Amino acid sequence: MNIRVFDNEAQAGQAAALVIAAQIVKKPDSVIGLATGGTPVLTYQDLARLTKSGILDWDRVTTFNLDEYLGLAGDHEQSFRAFMVKNLFSKVNIKPDAIHIPDGLAKDPEAESLAYERSINTRGGIDLQLLGLGRTGHIGFNEPDSLFSTRTHVVDLTADTISANARFFANPSDVPRQAMTMGIGTIMQAREILMLVTGAEKARAVRGMVCNPVDPQCPGSVLQLHANVTVFLDRPAATAMYHCQ
Numbered sequence: 242m243n244i245r246v247f248d249n250e251a252q253a254g255q256a257a258a259l260v261i262a263a264q265i266v267k268k269p270d271s272v273i274g275l276a277t278g279g280t281p282v283l284t285y286q287d288l289a290r291l292t293k294s295g296i297l298d299w300d301r302v303t304t305f306n307l308d309e310y311l312g313l314a315g316d317h318e319q320s321f322r323a324f325m326v327k328n329l330f331s332k333v334n335i336k337p338d339a340i341h342i343p344d345g346l347a348k349d350p351e352a353e354s355l356a357y358e359r360s361i362n363t364r365g366g367i368d369l370q371l372l373g374l375g376r377t378g379h380i381g382f383n384e385p386d387s388l389f390s391t392r393t394h395v396v397d398l399t400a401d402t403i404s405a406n407a408r409f410f411a412n413p414s415d416v417p418r419q420a421m422t423m424g425i426g427t428i429m430q431a432r433e434i435l436m437l438v439t440g441a442e443k444a445r446a447v448r449g450m451v452c453n454p455v456d457p458q459c460p461g462s463v464l465q466l467h468a469n470v471t472v473f474l475d476r477p478a479a480t481a482m483y484h485c486q
């Protein structure tokens with residue numbers, strides 16, 4: 242794991258944007274895995290800026306998002322698809338059919354999950370996967386105790402994740418209880434992983450991920466087994482990892 246600590250959230254977010262931009266410049270037909278949540282917003286702003294100034298071309302890029310709430314239509318304001326359109330896709334020249342996000346209204350979520358995996362494989366796998374880290378240590382929506390071999394599947398969200406995500410909803414009881422997520426096995430197959438973590442409320446999860454042995458109780462710790470992982474942190478997120486004893 243290659244870990245870098247930045248002075249603040251903006252610097253970490255910009256550095257993450259540069260890694261993604263460099264991937265697209267190096268390989269214009271890259272397959273990029275994307276994440277939602279509060280953390281990547283600045284990164285997406287910067288990618289939009291680089292695109293507007295003519296540095297980045299998304300014409301041949303394909304994307305796969307990590308996850309989507311079950312029960313929300315893609316045009317629901319709180320769906321991850323709507324988040325991606327608002328924060329990135331409406332600001333870059335990606336082709337609509339190159340965007341992949343699980344369908345939260347799929348009649349048969351298991352079939353949808355299998356089709357999602359097939360789609361990733363058909364496009365040659367993910368070159369670079371952007372990840373956040375949940376307070377529970379989750380990656381995607383793979384909560385503590387997830388099997389490391391899982392592929393895209395339906396999950397029940399933990400109470401902690403539901404409460405963390407309630408800030409995006411007008412009424413906390415509106416937060417969906419289930420989601421469809423790439424599995425840990427799917428994430429680990431990405432050729433390169435870039436994790437961005439900011440804020441003091443993630444310090445404990447960061448410590449579990451980098452200091453402790455690999456443990457399903459902290460899904461992020463599985464990244465210790467991946468050969469090509471970069472983690473960008475801001476100072477508050479890094480505070481608990483300096484003394485790993």
Ligand code: PGA
Nearest residue numbers: 278279280281373374375
């Ligand atoms: P956040 O979520 O960016 O909203 O903190 C990250 C995650 O849950 O993976």
